[in-house]
Amino acid sequence: MFASVATFALEGVDSHEVTVEVDLRRGLPAFTVVGLPDASVREARERVRAALLNSGCEFPLKRVTANLAPAHIRKAGPSFDLALALGVLAASQQVPREELSRYAVCGELSLGGALRPVLGSLAMALGARRAGYARLVVAVEDAGEAALVDGLEVLGVPSLDRLVDLLCGRWRPSADGPDRPRASREEPEPDLADVRGQLDARRALEIAAAGGHNLLMTGAPGVGKTMLARRLPGVLPPPSFDEAVEITRVRSVAGLSPGGLAERRPFRAPHHTISPSGLIGGGATPRPGEISLAHHGVLFLDELAEFSRPSLEALRAPLEAGQVEIMRGQRTISFPADVMLVGACNDCPCGRLAPHCRCTDSDRARYARRLSAPLLDRIDILCELDAPEFSTPTAYGAVTSPPGEASEPVRARVREARERQGRRLEGTGAGCNAAMDARLSRTHLRLSPGARSVLSQAQAAGGLNGRGHDRxxxxxxxxxxxxxxxxxxxxxxxxxxxxxxxSSARAAA
Amino acid sequence: MLGLDDEELIAAVAGAHAGEAHRFLETFDASVARRELERMGVHAACAHGSAYPVRLRDLRDPPATLFWVGSDERLASLTREPAVAVVGARRASQYGLEVGYSLGRGLGASGITVVSGMALGVDAAAHRGVLDAGGPALAVLACGPELAYPRVNRGLHGRLVGTGAVVSEHPPGQRALRWSFPARNRIMAALVELVVVVEAAEHSGSLITADLASELGRSVAAVPGRITHRGTAGSNRLLREGAMLTRGTEDVLDELFGPGARAGPDTPDPALETLGSSERSVLEQVEAGRGGPDALGLELRLSAAAVRAALGRLEAVGLVVRGALGAYERTAR
Known part of the structure; x- marks a missing residue:
């Protein structure tokens, strides 16, 4: 007695098809899983047995052998439960095999037979469509996310007994199917209107957003560096549908998805004690790092000088390539990592405001040297923030400088600038000005005579080399x-x- | 100690090793040592040699032998032309570095030999200034003259050897020791007519140089610093005690040759001519120490973009310099 069921295994943010084959033989009752399962997959045997019995099905008193093919790839995690259970049911003729072959399934089982959500259901849905399946069965919680994939019927099923009913033609899920892109309920995005003063930093932020340039802000603690950085995603144009799907996919693989489509650009602010693999991803079963979670959004590194050197060095290649590549055995797994980097640090090691700071210029220089040169090499804008000018406190103790411009008009200007770039750079592979390489910046730039004379003046004064020129x-x-x-x-x-x-940082970079 | 003769020296320091030292003295062959020096490209002159700078004989304890690498001619010119030492703090402020550089450059351009100790900070800045101006440069080291100490200045050492000279009373291979720095300072003081202290905290080695110089009858000058800044307390005290106040190359030349006797190099900055009005006013604010872009914009009623454009232009033409983490300073050009 033999049956096979299609399911999917995660690899990075992609999934590949896994066929679960189940064979029943007469012999001493046993349940063996082969095909490089790790400990968590071998545990599935207990869950499957209990879930089957608690769903009113029988667990065959035979020698049950399950194989996860292709057998050379290591399998991890509980997402094979459902496929194993259905394989056993089909092999013991409790569900029709022909009907089952039209479905791909993925889900974890509870002992009681309920279907639980898995990591990366969106990636699995994309895999199912690519493999040519018309229907995918997932847990109800995963259905909204999986349904983002066009051309695939996604069935959200609450439990194993319902699924058996479905396959036997005794039940249909509600006709309207799972909710399509459900607005994820999040806090309202912070607005630039909250930032008072800091006109210079606002301008820098707007330019960074408009061209996708990486930005470094320096200044004493409390002047508003984090506050400004937090508002950067809100002035970037909202993600396109494809971008939103990619953002959701990474989030879902990391188990951070609130369900539904991500409508905002991510903002990730890892603490400076983070390890290199926390930052760029890693682990025995590679998981996305902070830089991938910030894909199509903003990676904010506060206290940039405090990050360990290995962590910062690890960022170098991903920032260059827009993706992270992790080697595991013979395979290379890649995670997307197209981010805008925003760094912030104090302007001196003591971090106190001007009258209390006793740092000498050489202390400052030493502090600045802690910023790794390869990272500085990726930063186009340096913006120093002063403590805002407080006018006389009012009766309420409030700061009287007027509230700043709101995010909305800034976003409109940024969008216009991006559209202009998009038209100019069409077909070059570069999405924004920051992505132009030396060749593109030579061929796609028209300089006025005035601009040429400024550049030649700077060259004559020294301190403008080829790379600095392009930047x-x-x-x-x-x-x-x-x-x-x-x-x-x-x-x-x-x-x-x-x-x-x-100039010293330029020399270092 | 270096002033003692052989017997006295052995008696003073060798102790139990006195026999060993005597044996070394007996087997010492001057011609072998000379060949060895030649192989390393190091020149040497004893206190009675013709190449020995006469000014060093003013010292109560002149070096028995002077070793040097680099041009003989540079060392010889020391005995003819006036020379100035520019010394100061290793942990100098950006301002101190700028002033050191500009003094070195201005004096070098006027043909004055600029002497310093190749230490980090002001010393190195002064050497760079004079080398950039193509002027006569001379460094006095506290270790063997062929050793680039500190290591980070090895590029500078190469340039000094190439176009100037590096001297020391220590034979090649001798490492710098704690006491060799003040001993080196007496050589600097003796070699020059004037010592300019750019930036020195209390107990700074530059003050030792200044004291030794005034004992030898050389002039001492100092560049004024902020009275609230500990890093310039020593140089300010020199001024209070009667050192000549120096505001730049002109002041040094006036002191050497009499007021107005020799004009400084005529270098009005061509970059200044090209500035627009907003750039000029931004430059004035930076000169006044108000460099924060937001404050500048409020003060001058300029947009953030205009302030950045002005700062950018000023930096591009070299009138201001940006620190690694942002703040702008006027360059001393």
Whole structure:
């Protein structure tokens, strides 16, 4: 007696098809799972036996052998429970085999026979569509997310007995199916209007958002670095549907999905004690790191100088490539990691405000050297924040400087600038100005005579090498885009020079 | 100690090893040592040699032998031309470094030999200034002259050897020791007519150089620093005690040659000519120490973009310099 069931195993943010084959023989009753299962998969035997018996089915008193094919790939996690259970049921003729072959299934079983959600159901749904299945059975909780995939009928089923009823034609899930993109309920996104003053930093933030440039903010604690960074996702254009699916996919693999489609760009702010594998992903069964969780959003590294050097060095390649590659055995697993990096650090090691700070210039220089050169190499904008100018406190003790511009008009300007870039860079593979390489920045930039003369003046004064030149031009192009100018003018180049890293940091990078 | 003769020295320090020291002295062959020096590219002159700088004879305890690498001519010019020592703190402020550099550059451009100790901070900045100006540069080390100490200055050492000279009273291979730094300072003091202390805290080695210089009858000058800044307490005390106040190359030249006798190098900065009005006013604010971009914008009623553009232009043409973590400073050009 033999039956097979299709299910999916996660690998990074992708899934590949796994066929669960079940064979029943006469012999001493036993239940063996082969095909490189890890301990968590072998435990499935107990769950499957109990779930079957508690769902009013029989567990055959035979020698049961289950094989997870392809047998050379290591299988982990409880998502094979459902397929194993159905394999046993089909092999013992408790459900029709032909009917079962039209479905792909994935889910974890409780001892009572209820279906539990699994990690990465969106990735599995994408895998099911790619493998050509028309129907996918998942737990009710996973259905909303899996249903984001077009051209696949997703059936959210509460329990094993219901699924048996379905396969035997005794039950249908409600006709309207699972809820399509359900708005994920989150806190309202913070607004730039909350930030008073800091006009310079707001401008830097807007430019960073408009061109996708990585940003480093420095300043004493409490001046508003984190507050500004937290508001960056809100001024970026909302993610497109494809981007939202990708964001959801990573979140779901990490078990962080609240269900439904991610409608916002992620903002991740890992603590500075994080390990390299926490930052870029890793583990025996590779899981996405913070940089992947920030995919299509913002990775904010507060206290940048306090991160361990190995952690910062690990970021280098992913920032360059937009993805993380992790080697496991013979296989390379990749996670997406297209992020905007925002760093923040104090402007001196003691972190106190001006009159109390006793740090010498050489202390500051040493502190600045702790920032790793390869990372600084990826930063286009350096913005120093002063303590905001407090005017005379009012009777209520409130700060009287007026509230700043709200996020909405900023987002509109950013979107316009991005559209302009999109048209110019169409078909080049670069999505925004920050992604232009040296060749693109030469071919896609029109410089005014004024801009040329600023550049040659800077070259004559020394301190502008080839790479610095490209970087200034990329930034100047974004500033011109914000100003709706098709040509890069002298003033745009001037302003771009104003955000350049300090000379010692440039030398290091 | 270096002033003692052989017998006295052995009696003073060798102790139980006196016999060993005597044997070394007996077997010492000057011609072998000379060949060895030549192989290493190190020159040497004893206190009675013709290449020995005459100014060193003013010392109560002149070095018995002076070793040097680099041009003989540079060392010889020391005995003819006026020389100035520019010394200061290792942990100097950005301002101190700028002033050290600009003094080195200005004096170098005027053909004055600039002497310093190749230490981190002000010393190295002064050496860079004079080398950048193509002027005569001389370093006095507290270790063998062919050793680049501190290591980070090995590039600078190479440049000094290339176009200037590096001297020491220590034979090649001798490491720097605690006491060799003040001993080195007496050589610097003796070699020059004037010592300029750029930035020195209390108990700084630069103050030792200044004291030794005034004992030798050399002039002492100092660059004023903020009275609230501990890093300049020593140099400010020198001023209080009568050292010449120095505001730049001109002041040093006036002290050496009499007021107005020799004009400084004529270098009005061409970059200043190209500035627009908002750039000028931003530059004035940075010179006044108000460099925060937000404060600048409020003060000058400029948009954030305009302030950045002005700062960017000023930095691009080299009139201001940006620290690693942001803050702008005026360069001393």
């Amino acid at each position: 200034v031009l990329r930034l100047a192009r974004t500033i011109a885009d914000l100003g709706a100018s098709s040509r890069v003018e002298g003033e745009h180049v001037d302003e771009a020079f104003g955000y350049r890293l300090g």
